[in-house]
Amino acid sequence: MTVSSGGLEARGLVREFTTKDGSVRRAVDDVTLVVRPGELVSVLGPNGAGKTTTVKMLTGLLLPTAGQVLIDGHDVVRDRRRAALACGFSLGGDTGLYPRLTAAQNLEFFGLMYGLRGSRLARRTRELLDEVDLGDRSGDLVGSFSRGMKQRLHLARALLHEPSVLILDEPSAGLDPQSAATMRALVARLTGEGRSILLTTHDMREAEELSRRIVLMKDGRVHVESTAGELRLNAANRLGHVVNAVFSAAEAPEGVQDCPGVLRVERDGSAVTLRVTDGAAAVQWLLAAFPGQTTSVAVTPPTLEEVFLDMVAAS
Numbered sequence: 001m002t003v004s005s006g007g008l009e010a011r012g013l014v015r016e017f018t019t020k021d022g023s024v025r026r027a028v029d030d031v032t033l034v035v036r037p038g039e040l041v042s043v044l045g046p047n048g049a050g051k052t053t054t055v056k057m058l059t060g061l062l063l064p065t066a067g068q069v070l071i072d073g074h075d076v077v078r079d080r081r082r083a084a085l086a087c088g089f090s091l092g093g094d095t096g097l098y099p100r101l102t103a104a105q106n107l108e109f110f111g112l113m114y115g116l117r118g119s120r121l122a123r124r125t126r127e128l129l130d131e132v133d134l135g136d137r138s139g140d141l142v143g144s145f146s147r148g149m150k151q152r153l154h155l156a157r158a159l160l161h162e163p164s165v166l167i168l169d170e171p172s173a174g175l176d177p178q179s180a181a182t183m184r185a186l187v188a189r190l191t192g193e194g195r196s197i198l199l200t201t202h203d204m205r206e207a208e209e210l211s212r213r214i215v216l217m218k219d220g221r222v223h224v225e226s227t228a229g230e231l232r233l234n235a236a237n238r239l240g241h242v243v244n245a246v247f248s249a250a251e252a253p254e255g256v257q258d259c260p261g262v263l264r265v266e267r268d269g270s271a272v273t274l275r276v277t278d279g280a281a282a283v284q285w286l287l288a289a290f291p292g293q294t295t296s297v298a299v300t301p302p303t304l305e306e307v308f309l310d311m312v313a314a315s
């Protein structure tokens, strides 16, 4: 018997594909993911890591070769209907919306499929269009929408039946910075409402800003899973810290490159950026070597992007 406390639980997911030459390719290999209510988990990984295949199994679009997915306690394969009612998903792109219908007509159509009718359907359509900032475009044909507007409408569609679990595949892919920020704000608001949200993204900033936990996938497996802060701090042992120092003189002193454990030095007038093996030791050394000359010193662990690139590069 499987015990679930709600949210999304995927255990031991495996998906194999048989290629044209008859060989078997394992695209997803023993993936376990848990997203509790009120939690947002981001799945990151290089192209081909198995993210989309995983998402398709989570949403019931693809049968797993092995493993189980529970949405709010309902098995996606054996109890498909209840799992579907508890889960909304947005896979983005141009599929899944009707370009010759208006935004409101699209939502009404999908709402009918979820059993919404009459005034309840009309109210839900209005509420959702407002929620995704498309209230003033409800009567416009979706074919005339920008990519960002379509992505937001996808999100509204996913929310029609008020699911407790939301799966978003690259919700801000291809959006300009302003539209991406609007999307992030929307997703943050939805997490605050107590939903379990799983999103895949290639945007490290998005992952760091929105997620409680980050799952890094590689070669079909979960490579590492942690908070962004922990991932960055742990990587500092391998990748070093960045120390940004600003000096009171117009030019940073010549001797900064003698800092112990220094890997790289970049100068810009009175400011200097050092990549060092030990951030705390470097700060102590700078303050002692140049007494009274530093205006500010700050240590930062590697960025999430550096952690990601390090993971991808490691064999």
Ligand SMILES: Nc1ncnc2c1ncn2[C@@H]1O[C@H](COP(=O)(O)OP(=O)(O)OP(=O)(O)O)[C@@H](O)[C@H]1O
Pocket: 017, 018, 019, 025, 026, 027, 045, 046, 047, 048, 049, 050, 051, 052, 053, 054
């Ligand atoms: N229908 C299929 N038949 C054969 N191989 C497949 C099929 N779908 C996916 N794969 C393979 O499974 C692996 C994982 O693909 P998947 O699309 O899940 O990766 P991804 O992490 O989503 O990549 P991206 O970031 O590019 O979207 C790849 O090697 C891909 O070629």
